[in-house]
Amino acid sequence: MKLVSASLVLIHYISVQSIAMVHCGWFSSEEKSESPIILWWTSFTGETGNWRTCGEQTCFFTENRTYLSHPKTKAVVFYGSSFAPLDLPIPRQPWHDWALLHEESPKNNPSFCYHPLISLFNYTATWSRKSSFPLTLLSLPKLSDITDKKYFVSVADKNAILVREGLSPMVYVQSSCDAPSERDLYVTALQKFIDIDSYGKCLNNKRLPPQLENPADAMNNEEFLRLMAKYKFTIAFENAVGEDYITEKLWRPLTLGSVPIYLGSPSVQDWAPNNNSVLSVWNFTSPESLAAHLHYLNSDDAAYNSMLVHKIRGTIENRILTDAMKSRTWIAGGEDDDFEKENFVESFECFLCSQIYRKQSEEDAGYSSRPNSVDTTHYSCPPPIHPVTRKVNPHNWWLEHWNHARAEANVIGRFAQRNLNYTSDEFHQSVFQEIPNVR
Ligand SMILES: *[C@@H]1O[C@H](CO)[C@@H](O)[C@H](O)[C@H]1NC(C)=O
Ligand SMILES: *[C@@H]1O[C@H](CO)[C@@H](O)[C@H](O)[C@H]1NC(C)=O
């Protein structure tokens, strides 16, 4: 039942794209020796070393660490989930800009939530709209998926099907049950007031049809999607809460034409297709009041339909969403019909390349280019709270994980400032001493 992880999909992409890249022409040796070097410090793209043109500009991209000491190396790039505090390019040269790519959940590395660590970077590509290269809509392949009626079941048909097949109005499918957001606690509370069919491992109370029980890619199986589309409401709870951390949990029900009941980014409305297409758990004082609203929508077809105008009328009025989709230069997961565009990793690489040239030309013109600093808005992820009480839950072990991440962030920040390398003992001892300060 688990989705193929985003990075696996990504690796597939990169290999497809690099085949397409071989034609890239040749460069004069002068161009080559002048090109800035961008070094992937954490192994990610598999690039042993190659020049690429980004518009008018050429940069050399490599994962080969011997280039760290090369005078042309201007940027060092890290992939968030592989970031290792005991393996950093410290001492850092003043001309080494650091860049962070992390499209995955904040739970994969909460250290970046803290200023002493995130502020070591000069550029980011994260889910946050405040990121230097925002990936907020990475899980939405196409805008037209939202209006597409391929899976859409009308409310009259849903009403009939739910009775005929004995389904609940609401569905939950989740097999990763231990999440920082503690989403199962909320689902359990909600279940007291409304019936929910749960097909995944978490809070399971219903079996999938036998032919769907074990397919490798159940989540994208046509028959599975048809089943999901019968439900009026879909629980769309992220594994962690971060401003703008929005995944396919939201886009899938919107695509299928089921109303997402969302737990995650507090500003999710900014990305919703219309002003009334998503219900956010945070807008209801309790699971009971949310359930009361769901019962009302379930019994009033006009009210229910008003949440599905993206399907019924095919309209998307949210300009933030439509503008962001129009202006993005890269393709997203599953979008395979637009080979004119690069994948987001290559796009980010080119963004870095252009920033290096911009700085260089500013310096050549005698300006000292403005420092590029990053703050916690690029990767916002507050310590987890209990989704029902909305208070810190001391029984949630993820809290300890966050505290530890914070201690590490503080220590890395200090060592980076000192700009001398450090041993594993030194690091662990300092983190150990830091823990009481962050509790
Ligand atoms: C890394 O680069 C150095 C210097 O160009 C080269 O000698 C070495 O073979 C490269 N290593 C790999 C694994 O490509
Ligand atoms: C939502 O959009 C509809 C259609 O544009 C409009 O009539 C309605 O007033 C809007 N509601 C809110 C709360 O903004």
Ligand SMILES: *[C@@H]1O[C@H](CO)[C@@H](O)[C@H](O)[C@H]1NC(C)=O
């Ligand atoms: C939730 O409440 C906020 C603040 O009142 C509002 O702006 C937003 O549209 C509501 N809906 C969602 C889905 O967040």
Ligand SMILES: *[C@@H]1O[C@H](CO)[C@@H](O)[C@H](O)[C@H]1NC(C)=O
């Ligand atoms: C990059 O970030 C570091 C750490 O915050 C900072 O010291 C440096 O001035 C920044 N470099 C540029 C060019 O902005």
Ligand SMILES: *[C@@H]1O[C@H](CO)[C@@H](O)[C@H](O)[C@H]1NC(C)=O
């Ligand atoms: C720091 O790096 C230098 C040079 O690479 C090495 O000789 C030294 O042992 C390192 N020190 C620590 C504390 O890792």
